[in-house]
Amino acid sequence: MSRVEVRFAGFGGQGIGLMGRLLGEAVALGEGKNSVMTQSYGPESRGGASSADVVIDTDDIDFPKATDLDYFVVMSQEAYSKYIPKLKKGGIIFVEEDLVTLDEHADKAKKIFKIPATKIAESLGSRLYANIAMLGFLCANTDDIVSEESLLKVMKTKIKARYVEKNLVAFQKGKEHQ
Amino acid sequence: MSKKNEDSPEVATGQHYTTGNHAAAEGSLAAGCKFFGGYPITPSSEIAEHMALRLPKINGNFVQFEDEIASIAGILGASWGGVKSMTATSGPGYSLMVENIGLGLMTETPCVIVNVQRGGPSTGLPTLIGQQDVMQARWGSHGDYETIAISPSNVQECFDLALECFNLSEQYRLPVTLLMDEVIGHMSERLVIPPKEELTIISRKKPTDPPDKHLPYKADDSLVPPMATAGEGYRVMVTGLTHDERGYPDLTPEAQDKAVRRINDKIRLNKDKIIKLEEYMLDDAKTAIVSFGTSARAAKGAVNRARKKGIKVGLLRLITLWPFPDEKIDQLADQVDRIIIPEINYGQVTREVERAAHGKTEVKGDFRLGGAIHTPQEILKEIERN
Incomplete structure (x- = not known):
């Protein structure tokens, strides 16, 4: 078994659900592995807490929810405080550095990757691209989640045609961020 | 999509x-x-x-x-x-x-x-x-x-x-x-x-006899009558009252016996064709898990973990809940020492398993009342408990 658990979390409107769907589909249709994506969100369409879990496994996925996070991709302070206890000891954090201040709970992480995803997105004309910049950053710095090829393929079919080009640029910028 | x-x-x-x-x-x-x-x-x-x-x-x-x-x-x-x-x-x-x-x-x-x-x-x-x-x-x-x-x-x-x-x-x-x-x-x-x-697609049987001879609730040996659509020339009678083969209300014990017996028997007598089950590692099992729906995923995970520890446990997954697989549970009760039923309710399938096991084995429910699902580890704990 090689179960990997990824949680994306932030606030409604950041495209957290889309991150989960893109990753889940890229894994399940592009990588020949199994993946289950589940979402949770509050009643508000924007501003409330939002999270999306992707569980990846070469075997059957017996438990569909994430409980012991290998990767925690976090884009709001509220989501950080709420879910940091779920990060596995030795897990990895990807953080939107302008929106989240880490505390001592992050010490259990093996690695912390920081990116100003929203600023990068704003430089492209809209903060809406922040999620995809983060996805590019995640993809570039991990080797057991998903290939760039599978992710790009899904992005081209699942993102509305008129937004694809800008999102591809955002992905690239995230990928190149050091 | x-x-x-x-x-x-x-x-x-x-x-x-x-x-x-x-x-x-x-x-x-x-x-x-x-x-x-x-x-x-x-x-x-x-x-x-x-x-x-x-x-x-x-x-x-x-x-x-x-x-x-x-x-x-x-x-x-x-x-x-x-x-x-x-x-x-x-x-x-x-x-x-x-x-x-x-x-x-x-x-x-x-x-x-x-x-x-x-x-x-x-x-x-x-x-x-x-x-x-x-x-x-x-x-x-x-x-x-x-x-x-x-x-x-x-x-x-x-x-x-x-x-x-x-x-x-x-x-x-x-x-x-x-x-x-x-x-x-x-x-x-x-x-x-x-x-x-x-894909295998099944559609309702249509009447083939002439409309003036057709009896809309007369069944052949299958116990399922052909069904005409309104507007095809056949008489279409639809009533919740007990009815005869013509579909006319017939409020007698004889008509009731015939009609109600048939709508029950068309399922009872075809149970074996209808019921679908998944049997997983049951052959040598001494403990059986019976589960369904989301709970059955965690149950399978628990079976895999228990097997790694050398515990002889298997899963019977109920794909069909109704009609209930009485015979299969009865057989299982002869084979195993214990049946555990993880379900997200307060004992609904457990009660059926108790009924069908006829007291021949221990039957134990592992209940969640709703809002959360079992983890494989929790079910494993239940398996390991003596």
Whole structure:
């Protein structure tokens, strides 16, 4: 078994659900592995807490929810405080550095990757691209989640045609961020 | 699912990454469903939403009714109008439907009801899982009847078993329930939809005798009468009152015995053909887990973990909940020392297992009352407990 658990979390409107769907589909249709994506969100369409879990496994996925996070991709302070206890000891954090201040709970992480995803997105004309910049950053710095090829393929079919080009640029910028 | 897929025909052949609710909708469309009548309710609303997008593009009809009572009445009517029909709801909506589900059973009307279970009773937990409507699917309506309810454990099965529900409802002429749950309904997984020509689609038998000689409730050895559609020239009589072979009310013990015995026996005598089970590592098992739906996934994970520790345990997954697999449980009770039933309710399937095990083995429920699912580790703990 090689179960990997990824949680994306932030606030409604950041495209957290889309991150989960893109990753889940890229894994399940592009990588020949199994993946289950589940979402949770509050009643508000924007501003409330939002999270999306992707569980990846070469075997059957017996438990569909994430409980012991290998990767925690976090884009709001509220989501950080709420879910940091779920990060596995030795897990990895990807953080939107302008929106989240880490505390001592992050010490259990093996690695912390920081990116100003929203600023990068704003430089492209809209903060809406922040999620995809983060996805590019995640993809570039991990080797057991998903290939760039599978992710790009899904992005081209699942993102509305008129937004694809800008999102591809955002992905690239995230990928190149050091 | 993308807009592109929604433009495709009845069978959305190909690979998808989608939710159980959308998969159930697609399975229904692939089965030939052309009418959806419903009233949206969490956690089933995405089925209605998806059908509202898809049906108008394939010459079907979608109606959002004023409530669930009208919805079930509408799909019974649509079925008598000759189309395959369905609704989707959750516990509170199913509660409103049970009277007319009884009408569907008495009038032998094929249709499919999806219940995406949430925690109850009453309004309960609108957005969170329950498996508490197992008994309601069996006994919700009054009177004596047999029925069929099927429970998927993954997104692929939501498609496959929705289609199967339609096939069974058409073959045996009765309302069939697809008993899903919130977790399966909302989670996304891979779904592979085969080409149309690879699917087995069953449609109701039509009468072949001349209209003036036709008796609408006269069955052959199958116990299932052919069904004429209104407007085809045959007399169509539909009443919830006890009726004779002509469909006329006949309020006598003799007519009641004949009619009610037949609508029960058409299922009872075909149990072996209807019941679907998955047996996993049961051959040498000394402990058996019996589970269904979302709970069965964690149960399988627990079996795998226990086997690694050398514990002889296996899983019987109930794909068909009703009719209940009495004979299989009876056999299992001879073989194993203990049966454990993880379920997200306070003992509904456990009670059935106790009944069917005839006291020959220990039967123990592992209950969650709703809102959360078992982890494989929790079920493993139950297996390891002496």
